Amino acid sequence: MTENDVCLDIIHAQFNELVEHYQGLSLHEDQPGRWIVRGDLTFRAEYNGVEMAGTFSVLITLPDDYPASPPKICETGEQIPREADFHVYPTTGNFCLGAQIEVRRKFAQNPDLLHFVKDQVVHFLYALVYRSWFGKMPWGELSHSGKGILEYYNELFHVSGHKPTLHLLLALHDRVFHRTWMCPCGSGRKLRKCHGPQLKELVAHCTPEDVLSDMKTILDYVSPKNTNADARQP
Amino acid sequence: MSTQVLAASNQLLEVLGEQLDITDSQHEAAKSHYKAVGAWLNQEDSEIAKYNPIIFPQGSFRLGTVVRPIGDVDEYDVDLVCELQALNQRAVTPLQLKELVGKRLRENKKYDAMLEPLNRCWRLNYADGARFHMDILPAVPDLTVAPTPAPSKSFGPISIPDRSLNDWYYSNPTAFAEWFKERMKVQLFAAREKLAKSLREHVEDIPEYRVRTPLQRAVQLLKRHRDVVFQNLPDERPSSILITTLAARSYGNQVSIVEALQTIVRDMALHIETQGGVYWVPNPVNSKENFVDRWQSKPKLREAFLSWLDRARGEFSSAVLQESTGSMVKSFAASLGEGSVKVAAAKAFSADELQARPSSTPRIVITEPSKPHAA
Numbered sequence: 001m002t003e004n005d006v007c008l009d010i011i012h013a014q015f016n017e018l019v020e021h022y023q024g025l026s027l028h029e030d031q032p033g034r035w036i037v038r039g040d041l042t043f044r045a046e047y048n049g050v051e052m053a054g055t056f057s058v059l060i061t062l063p064d065d066y067p068a069s070p071p072k073i074c075e076t077g078e079q080i081p082r083e084a085d086f087h088v089y090p091t092t093g094n095f096c097l098g099a100q101i102e103v104r105r106k107f108a109q110n111p112d113l114l115h116f117v118k119d120q121v122v123h124f125l126y127a128l129v130y131r132s133w134f135g136k137m138p139w140g141e142l143s144h145s146g147k148g149i150l151e152y153y154n155e156l157f158h159v160s161g162h163k164p165t166l167h168l169l170l171a172l173h174d175r176v177f178h179r180t181w182m183c184p185c186g187s188g189r190k191l192r193k194c195h196g197p198q199l200k201e202l203v204a205h206c207t208p209e210d211v212l213s214d215m216k217t218i219l220d221y222v223s224p225k226n227t228n229a230d231a232r233q234p
Numbered sequence: 235m236s237t238q239v240l241a242a243s244n245q246l247l248e249v250l251g252e253q254l255d256i257t258d259s260q261h262e263a264a265k266s267h268y269k270a271v272g273a274w275l276n277q278e279d280s281e282i283a284k285y286n287p288i289i290f291p292q293g294s295f296r297l298g299t300v301v302r303p304i305g306d307v308d309e310y311d312v313d314l315v316c317e318l319q320a321l322n323q324r325a326v327t328p329l330q331l332k333e334l335v336g337k338r339l340r341e342n343k344k345y346d347a348m349l350e351p352l353n354r355c356w357r358l359n360y361a362d363g364a365r366f367h368m369d370i371l372p373a374v375p376d377l378t379v380a381p382t383p384a385p386s387k388s389f390g391p392i393s394i395p396d397r398s399l400n401d402w403y404y405s406n407p408t409a410f411a412e413w414f415k416e417r418m419k420v421q422l423f424a425a426r427e428k429l430a431k432s433l434r435e436h437v438e439d440i441p442e443y444r445v446r447t448p449l450q451r452a453v454q455l456l457k458r459h460r461d462v463v464f465q466n467l468p469d470e471r472p473s474s475i476l477i478t479t480l481a482a483r484s485y486g487n488q489v490s491i492v493e494a495l496q497t498i499v500r501d502m503a504l505h506i507e508t509q510g511g512v513y514w515v516p517n518p519v520n521s522k523e524n525f526v527d528r529w530q531s532k533p534k535l536r537e538a539f540l541s542w543l544d545r546a547r548g549e550f551s552s553a554v555l556q557e558s559t560g561s562m563v564k565s566f567a568a569s570l571g572e573g574s575v576k577v578a579a580a581k582a583f584s585a586d587e588l589q590a591r592p593s594s595t596p597r598i599v600i601t602e603p604s605k606p607h608a609a
Contacts, residue, residue, distance in 0.1 A: 022595075042557065043595060045597065045600050050551075051552040052555060053552070053595075096607045097604065098604035118596070122598055126600060126603075133548075134544075135500040135504070137605075139603045139605065140605050152605070152607065
């Protein structure tokens with residue numbers, strides 16, 4: 001059995017599990033070695049006592065290194081506008097399910113198709129349907145581009161302003177955390193008693209390149225040249 | 235939302251709207267009844283004939299947003315204005331005006347038997363199976379407003395007795411009705427055209443009351459939902475004029491009832507303004523009049539309105555999005571009253587369609603959602 005066969009077995013097994021719950025979907029080999037799941041995804045979900053349901057035609061693409069990386073998903077029924085306002089990448093039509101590192105982190109907890117759909121895609125679709133009735137997102141949303149990335153990390157690290165986040169990201173990029181060092185967030189506490197454990201967990205879900213790219217995006221946003229940086233903080 | 239689900243919910247809501255509505259024959263009956271009242275007030279021997287009385291409909295009967303009361307014994311409310319055109323508020327007190335109209339009505343044996351005095355108007359309880367009563371609100375032209383060159387001699391701003399009959403209250407039901415019609419004119423014309431085609435008649439020959447636009451249907455459904463929710467809390471009940479105004483402001487010419495309803499519940503609250511720290515929903519034809527002036531002294535009313543709106547959003551969205559027709563009907567029955575919804579469902583669907591199939595879709599309770607991000 002080659003490595004490829006093992007991977008194929010995983011995909012088939014995962015798809016069978018998925019289709020037990022979401023019957024409108026089917027698995028295809030789109031191009032040699034590239035697997036996709038497509039069809040109608042009907043969901044029902046409840047958040048804070050409000051139930052939402054809906055059916056969307058979707059296309060899930062599995063990346064080459066699946067299941068090391070999470071799938072990507074877009075909609076094919078033209079129900080959702082291809083706009084950043086609807087959390088869809090205008091060029092590819094893929095859903096922006098959350099900050100990239102968050103999507104990977106969640107997927108890594110249960111790296112299979114059913115959990116991807118249940119824990120990320122259905123949440124996303126719920127939020128869009130909710131918005132069409134209530135005029136707002138049920139649990140908030142991140143701002144566009146750099147501002148949103150900064151908001152995500154600030155929430156994740158429980159810090160405010162861009163400096164502590166950038167220092168923490170720099171440490172994450174370098175991947176050396178000595179337990180006795182002072183935490184880069186500036187709290188004055190030792191790393192092991194502050195952000196150390198969190199950084200160690202995050203290492204598994206991002207490459208140094210990913211971190212560098214997020215840092216650049218944040219830097220662009222907070223740079224004095226960027227006049228849109230309305231929430232810039234010292 | 236899939237197209238089948240959308241179509242099924244629209245079908246149900248359309249029939250339910252008809253169910254809540256006054257029928258064409260009831261409409262005709264009400265019209266001939268109030269014309270007869272008008273004739274009686276104008277008859278030669280009438281003391282008030284010299285004041286040139288006219289009778290015209292106002293409120294939901296005029297707007298086409300009548301809602302059948304919950305329960306089968308209750309009657310429709312038809313609101314009429316009786317305007318004494320040749321009188322004015324300098325020549326008569328509110329109390330005297332009310333008495334003038336009441337006296338003339340009592341002089342008719344038939345009306346005397348069914349007359350009921352209310353706070354500021356007279357109610358005629360028709361017992362001929364018409365299933366409605368008519369509230370006749372006495373009025374005089376409002377002289378505080380410059381007369382507009384209206385096409386008809388009156389139908390302009392009026393003064394009516396306030397609740398305590400101590401003072402005048404200003405109103406303009408005609409201008410409000412015109413404004414409301416303007417908000418839905420695209421779909422109103424489309425609906426009349428469609429009916430004209432099916433009857434092989436001219437559009438001009440189809441009276442407006444024979445059709446209902448998605449806006450009118452949405453207002454009816456919202457009012458019915460309000461009636462259900464506030465059945466035991468009559469003091470906190472949001473007013474019909476408030477719901478109607480906010481709905482008409484939010485309506486964006488949607489063609490289907492579901493989409494109209496969706497847009498309206500989404501945007502209604504956006505049309506609540508503040509003026510100098512006071513919540514304000516202006517009367518569209520008189521910006522000085524605030525439909526939520528009582529929110530100032532009773533903040534509970536605002537909370538009641540907002541929590542009702544949230545409930546309407548939740549219940550309508552979940553009902554419309556049910557997978558099977560059977561569960562959709564169940565869901566609507568819970569929010570809009572079992573009786574009317576079941577009758578509507580029986581008319582709209584076959585027994586087969588109404589079978590509530592057990593759903594195969596897993597129902598998820600969302601915890602720890604991620605915030606979506608836009609690149």
